[in-house]
Amino acid sequence: VEQPAWWTRAVVYQVYPRSFMDSDGDGIGDLGGLLLRLDHLADLGVDVVWLSPVYPSPQADNGYDISDYQDIDPLFGSLAQLDELVEALHARGMKLLMDLVVNHTSDAHPWFVESRSSTDDPKRDWYWWRPPRGGMAPGDPGAEPTNWQSFFSGPVWELDQASGEYYLHLFDRRQPDLNWENPQVRQAVYEMMRWWLDRGVDGFRMDVINMISKDLRGRDGAEDGHLHDGPPLPGSALGDGSASYLCGPRIHEFLQEMHREVFAGRDGALLTVGEMPGVTVEQARLFTDPARGEVDMVFQFEHVGLDQGTSKWDLHPLRLRDLKASFNRWQAGLADVGWNSLYWDNHDQPRAVSRFGDDSPEFRRDSATCLATLLHLHRGTPYVYQGEEIGMANFPFEALEQFRDVESLNHHVQAVSAGADGASVLAGLRAMSRDNARTPVQWDDSPHAGFTTGTPWIAVNPDHAEWNVAAQRDDETSVLAHHRRLIALRHTDDVVALGDFTMLLPDHDEVYAFTRSLAGETLLVVCNVGRTTYRLAELLPEAPAAELVLGNLPDDDPAELRPWEARVLRLP
Ligand code: ISL
Secondary structure (H helix, E strand, O other): OOOOOHHHHOOEEEEOHHHOOOOOOOOOOOHHHHHHOHHHHHHHOOOEEEEOOOOOOOOOOOOOOOOOOOOOOOOOOOHHHHHHHHHHHHHOOOEEEEEEOOOEOOOOOHHHHHHHHOOOOOOHHHEOEEOOOOOOOOOOOOOOOOOEEOOOOOEOEEEEOOOOEEEEOOOOOOOOEEOOOOHHHHHHHHHHHHHHHHOOOOEEEEOOHHHOOOOOOOOOOOOOOOOOOOOEOOOOOOEOOHHHOOOOOOHHHHHHHHHHHHHOOOHHHOEEEEEOOOOOHHHHHHHHOHHHOOOOEEEOOOOOOOOEOOOOOOEOOOOHHHHHHHHHHHHHHOOOOOOEEEOOOOOOOOOHHHHOOOOOOOOHHHHHHHHHHHHHOOOOEEEEEOOHHHOOOOOOOOOHHHOOOHHHHHHHHHHHHOOOOHHHHHHHHHHHOHHHHOOOOOOOOOOOOOOOOOOOOOOOOHHHHOOOHHHHHOOOOOHHHHHHHHHHHHHHOHHHHHOEEEEEOOOOOOEEEEEEEEOOEEEEEEEEOOOOOEEHHHHOOOOOOOEEEEEOOOOOOOOEEOOOOEEEEEEO
16 A cells, blocks of 8 residues: 655645845845744744745746746845755755746846847747737737736736737736747756755745646637637726636646656655646646646635635625535545645735634634634645734735735726726725735734844734734644644644545534544534534534544533634544
8 A cells, every 4th residue: 555645744834035034134034034933833843844936036026026047036045045944944854845936937037038139039939929919010009919817917918119029928017928838948947946856945836837838829720810819807908818828738748747857756755736726626636646747736726716706806705605615625526536735825815814714803813723723624735824823914904005016006006097996996905915915924022023123025014012923932822832733633643634524514604514534533623613602512413522632712611612613523
C-alpha cells in the first residue's frame, strides 16, 4: 500500500511579505522581518510557508508583476537572505513554497521590453500581439482585437503606439501575458523553476496557472481572423472572454510537460498548488490526479464567489446551505482521486472573520475559532493566511485615499466614470477590497503594531491595541491558541488528515455538521454558524454523550450548542 503524501497532514501558512514584518524601517515588510518572526510560525506549528512574490518588480501589483524571475527585489532584501530563509525554515522542519507568476510578466521584464521593441524581434512572439480589429485604425474606439474585460477593469488589450499593435493583459496593463504556445517561453520558465529548486525551495504556488493556455484563433481557425468576442458583462461595455482563456485547450499538456521537465525525479518532497479561478470539480480531478502528473492540489474559487452577484463588488448575503453544498461537492468530487486545498483567506480576499464570521466585539473570538475549526476539520490541506491565526478583521475604510490596491483603484475610476455613485462604490470597496487582507500584521499594541519603526505603507488597523499576537501568545483561550490546537490535531490524528467526509444536516440554515471516518473511527464536527442557541440532542442525538476532542468555548454544557460554538467529538 502506498503511503499517503506528506502534505495530507500538513498545514500551509501564507506570508504576504510587504505586510508581514519590516526590519529596516522603510514601512514595507521584508525578508529580514520574516527571519525575525520565524518563531511565531514554529510556535503555531505550520509545516510550510508560502511566500508571496519577492522578486524584482515595479510593484504595480505588489510584486505579481515580475521584472526578473531569478533575484530578490532590494525592497525585500537579497538572494543571500532568501538562502538564509530556506536554511532557517528547514532547520525548524518547515518548507518554503515560492510564488510562481508565469501567466504574465511585468512590462519592465527584459523579455517584454525586447518583444515590444519591434515587430520582427525574436521575442515578439513571446507575448500576445495583435493588430486592430479588421479595418480599424489603432486607437479607434472599439479597435481592440476582442471586447474582453480585464480582471482589473478596462480592456485586456493595450495599444503600443510605436507598432500600432495591441498586447494582451488579462490583469493590469503593466502585466502583459506570456505566450505559452511558444516552446521557448515554456523552456525559459522551466529552467527558472529548476534553478529555484536547485537552490533548495520546496515547491510553488502557481499564480492563475489555469490561464496559461489560451485560444485566440478566429472563428475560422485562422490566427489573423476575427477573434472571439465574449458575451457582454452586466454593467460594462466590455465582454467576458474567459471561455477563451480559462482551462484552455493545452492546459493539461502544458502542466504535464512542466511536471516532466521540472518535477520528475524529485517530486516526493515537493508541493505544488495551482491557483485556478473558475476551475470546476471535474477539471480539478484531472489536475490533481497523481497518475496524470500535473499539480498536487488547486485553489478553487467556488466558495468565495457565493456572496457575490454579477461582480465581486456586488454583494449578496451568503446562504449557509449554499456554502455546505459547495464544500460537499468538492469533498465528494476529490474523495477517490486528487486532493483539496482549504482556505477562507488570502491576500486577495477580505478577512474571513468579517466576511463569514461575526466581527462584532461579542462574537469575534468565537466566530474566528468556529470558522477555523470548520475549515481545518475538512479533508484537504488547510492554508492559514497571515493574521487569520489571531482573528484579524477588515479595515474600517472611510475614504478612497486609504486604498492602495490597483484592483480597487482601477475599479473606482472605471465605476465612477461609468456613472456609479461614489458612496456605493466605496461601500463595495470597504467590504471586498483586497486591501482588507493587506494591512500590517498586528504583532503588539504599540503604535504601528510592532510591524515597523517607520511609516507603514498602508495603515495599521486601529483594532491592533486589542487584537495582536503578543496579547494572544500565552492565552490558551485565544484564536491563536485555537489554531495551534487545530494544527496539532491534524498532525496527530489520522482521521483528521485522511478520514472520509460525510455532510450532515445539509439544509440547516445555521448549523454546519459533518463526520470524518477512517478504519472504524469517527469524528463528528458540529459548528454553530450564527447567534442562536440550539439543543444539541434535537439536531444530532449522538452528540451530547460523545467524547470532546476539541472545542472553542468553555466546556460546560454538553446539551447546548451556543452561538458560534464548534465541537469536534469522537463517536464511540
Ligand atoms: O482578486 C481577485 C478577485 O478580484 C481575483 O480575480 C484575482 O485577481 C485572481 O484570483 C488572480 O490572483 C492572482 O493573480 C493576480 C494577482 O493580482 C493576485 O494577487 C494573485 O493572487 C495577478 O497576478
